[in-house]
Amino acid sequence: MSDIILHIAGLSKSYSGIKALDHVQLTLKKGEVHALMGENGAGKSTFMKILVGLVKPDSGEIVLEGKRLEHNDVNAILKKGISMIHQEILIIPELTVAQNIFLGREKEITGSRTGWLNDENIVAKATSLLQEMGVDIAADIRMRYLSVAQMQMVEIAKAISNDAKVIIMDEPTSAISDKEVATLFRIIRELKNKGVAIIYISHKMDEIFEIADTITVLRDGKYIATKKAAELDNGSLIAMMVGREIDKMFPEPVAEKGKVVLGVKNLSKKGKFSDISFEVHAGEILGISGLMGAGRTEIAQAIYGLAPADSGIVQINGQEVFIKSPRDAVNFGIGYVSEDRKSLGFIPELSVKQNVTLASLSEHRRGIFISNESEDKAANRIIADLKIKTSGGGQKVTHLSGGNQQKVVIGKVLLSSPQVIILDEPTRGVDVGAKFEIYKLISNLTANGIAVIMISSELPEILGMSDRIMVLSKGIQTAMLTRQEATQELIMKYSVQ
Amino acid sequence: MENRLATKFRNVGQYGIFLAFALICLGLALSTPKFFTLSNLMIIGTQVSINALLAFGVTFVIITGGIDLSLGSMVAVAGVLTATFAHPDTYPVIVPIFAGLAGGLILGAFNGLVITKSKVPPFIVTLGTMTIGRGLALILSKGRPISNLSDTFNFIGGGTIFGIPFPIVILILAFIGCSVILNKTILGRYMYAVGGNEPAARASGIRVNRVKMWVYTICGLLSAMGGILLTSRITTGQPNAGAGFELDAIAAAIIGGTSTSGGTGTMTGTLIGALLIGVISNSLDLLNVTSYYQQVVMGAIIIGAVVLDSMGKEKGV
Known part of the structure; x- marks a missing residue:
């Protein structure tokens, strides 16, 4: 069982008496793409906020590589290897790609003690990082010149540079084109091969079945089930998410057309x-x-x-x-x-x-x-x-x-x-x-x-x-x-x- | 469910200012017997009236996501214009009033026009108008105070109706008028829409520029009313009058819960904000606190009000 990287059990969170999360569990293995599914309001975002340390849970435990995580500090969790690519990408447009990747860690990256910046060093490191990922983005251009998909790649590079063992992706394809989705999926597969585990949140079914190995479903803040993606199809997954069968997705077209x-x-x-x-x-x-x-x-x-x-x-x-x-x-x-x-x-x-x-x-x-x-x-x-x-x-x-x-x-x-x-x-x-x-x-x-x-x-x-x-x-x-x-x-x- | 709680929390934030105001009044009434007397309350009302008029105007502007820094200069321009026509035995009192209002109307409309046509931020445009207006007031008055005003005119700032000082009557009427505009008219609804999300307002077919024109013009008119009131009270048209008034007015709106990012705010909140400022400076006077300390207290209250407000919002999320 040593390939389990993250184990979460009994996680609960209430806001003023109302349960947003109720004994949620999740087990993540190395090199796994684990889709987290649920309707809006199912508790996915609260769950992820707890995981990255933005929100404190009421009870439950999170164990990363056999060690229990104490939850209160975003920075500490980042250093321990959990990174999140937010749906609304958090970048500073007027800084360069390299400056964004290493933001907040300039001293440790460049070894500078005085606080003077060494930009060349940062750019060189960022360039090799991006090349390793196989994406063609110059490290010394300002972030605002990039497309959304490119910004996403930079965020992933940032996560990799943090030695992330777990990367959470929240609706990563909501604003990028099909071709860019292909690039994203290639990089996800490479990360997988390196043993990085991915928690993948998306509403797009076809994507889930293409990329995910395992699927966990939440509904109304409760854990419903975890299944292998191969064991599910569109219908059964939707049924798990909404708690009932939707027999017919699309209504019949109206026969009468007018002028x-x-x-x-x-x-x-x-x-x-x-x-x-x-x-x-x-x-x-x-x-x-x-x-x-x-x-x-x-x-x-x-x-x-x-x-x-x-x-x-x-x-x-x-x-x-x-x-x-x-x-x-x-x-x-x-x-x-x-x-x-x-x-x-x-x-x-x-x-x-x-x-x-x-x-x-x-x-x-x-x-x-x-x-x-x-x-x-x-x-x-x-x-x-x-x-x-x-x-x-x-x-x-x-x-x-x-x-x-x-x-x-x-x-x-x-x-x-x-x-x-x-x-x-x-x-x-x-x-x-x-x-x-x-x-x-x-x-x-x-x-x-x-x-x-x-x-x-x-x-x-x-x-x-x-x-x-x-x-x-x-x-x-x-x-x-x-x-x-x-x-x-x-x-x-x-x-x- | 979470949402309903959030709403509740935000409402507490909104009532917070009322509560704070009531508590301060209570404390003052207990600590100095002079505070809660009819004559002192009349004094506070009169003192507050000008700032409140300006604050109502700037509340409209801030709700649409803008700002107006030229209020003080519009007060001076209106004051000088109104004084020019208010000498005894010249014109009926309606003439100086209209002259003053015209000054505010023109400068306000100018603000609106430049802001909607040029896309220069309101902060910059009204900063420019602030300086232009001050210059105009000096030009129109040739740099000298204009005194010797008619008694009828001086009634505006100094007279009483059934024992109530006339400025307080104006204050109440303006408050009702502004509340009605904001809550009951289509224009008022559109102000919230423009400030809340301008692109969405435009996409809904709202003529955003027209709404902004109205807002800056109304703000100019209210500033002019403040200018006329001030001129009548001090019985002189002062080209240097009103300097810094814009900051007190903006402070009243913000203390009253108007968000500087636009889309929220109420006239009642602004009125309480203005009253709070008035009550505090009045009571510090009564308690013999020097005016230097008064400024420190006032600044702390502004920051405190906004901190409270944003804490309420954060909890709400």
Whole structure:
């Protein structure tokens, strides 16, 4: 049993009497990739915060290489060999790659006693580290010039330079392209071979089955089970996570399609996309697929007026319209649910009620005043319709789970009575149960005659939901596939064309 | 569940200032009999009124995520303008009032215009306006105080209605007006939205620039009201008046729980903040503490209020 590197047992943590973690256990072996799965709110992040020393547990023990870890100090734990790659990468943009890697350890790395820095030494060490990993990043450039994926590599290099025995990766692929995911997985496998154990947190099933050896599932702060990845499939894993079987992930498409609601002709924007043309009918879902950087979001934002196109025509119900700002778009009946819900979707400090009515507040007015009755009525209706889980309309959105926040954003768009809704990665960062509900919601929209454009990186989602699929590659429209002819392979083929 | 507790904790932080204020008042009432007399309370109310007007204005601005450093200079410009038209037997009293308000309106709108059109941070823009405004006040008054003002005009700062000093009446009306704007109007909701998350507000179809224009203009108007009040109280238009007023106003807003990062804040909090500042300087006077110490105490209170607030938030997470 000497290959066990980390053993955690009976870990509990309560916040003011409410159990966030309840006797959670985990056993990690050398060279293992161990996926930690669970819906949002299952306790994964509390668990990881305890592990890296950010939060003190109430009870339980953590044993690293046979020695019990006393938990109170982030630095001590880092030195003992547990590192975490955070989802929101923590770097200092104005420092160089090398300076970031060795931040806080300049003295020990350079052997300097006086506090004078020796940058050349640091750069040399960082360069050899990055070369060893097989990534092509210059160690002496400033961090802010790197892509998200490159920053992630730097974080991993930092963990390696710390002699990490355990590396925790929290949603490492949420913001990087498929090609970069491949690089990440190559590095994970190399780390594995060196005996480093990885705790891998992700919502993406296909990734989990590709990279993980073992899977531990948490639900409502409780340990559910640990299984070999090979013993599980999509369905059984989801069932463990949500505690029930989800028989059918995607609802049936609505048969009746109406007239063309949105028409786009020869839309172009320099350096982003060119010559994009398509139509969306009432009650139809048009999927837009493509790799990161293919121009999907840019097209959506051009139609919505967030970053208008250089040329091309947008028509609503056959009439040409000119949209220069989101306000124009809302007035023409276009709604947009951004992929970046935190920065473009909602106002965290405002309540659920205030957020859902934000785009349609002028409908609830008496002169310059807000009509509370009318606003409450609309808000309560949408909260009930979308099954938004809140302690009441007055709860602040910042306190909701990711899935419920997404529903708030969709609710806001719906209340502005759109004819067309553009959903950009509607289920990103949303757990399985909420995903299922969002799919049903989208299906209901089409049943009510709304035209839907859905952008998604998840192929099963695109295939399961769309009536037609437009595939983009490097800003060019490479295919328009019907539901019948579309397959994963075909979409991939056109995506890389 | 965790969330509800967090909310509760934050609310305690919000009530904390009310509690602190009540405790300080209680302590003062017990330690000096002079404190809790009607006449002393009237004095405090009158003294607080100008700072409170400015603080209401800057609360709007801070809620939208901005800042206004030109309040003090707008007080001076409005004061000089209003005094120019307030000599006895010249114009009806409405003329100097409008002249003063116009000064604040123009400078406030100027702030809003430059901030929305140029994307220069409000801190820099209003720092510039602070200096411009001071210069304008000196130019308009030729560098000299303007005295000999009409009795009707001097009623604004010195008169009483049913025994209540007129500045307190203005304070109460302004408080009600500002609370209504913030809580009951679409503009008020949009202020919170812009300060809470500007890109999301814009993506929701809110005309962010228009909201900011309004906010800086309203702030200018409230500063001008403060300037008119001050001029009437000291019965002279002073080009050097109001220097440093912006800091007291910002302090009142912050003590009252307005977050400098925008998106949160209430008029009631700001009113309490302004009253707290007023009560403390009043009581330190009553207790014969020299004004040097008063400044130290005031500074400590500002820091203490924000520390309390951020501790409440941290626990909430």
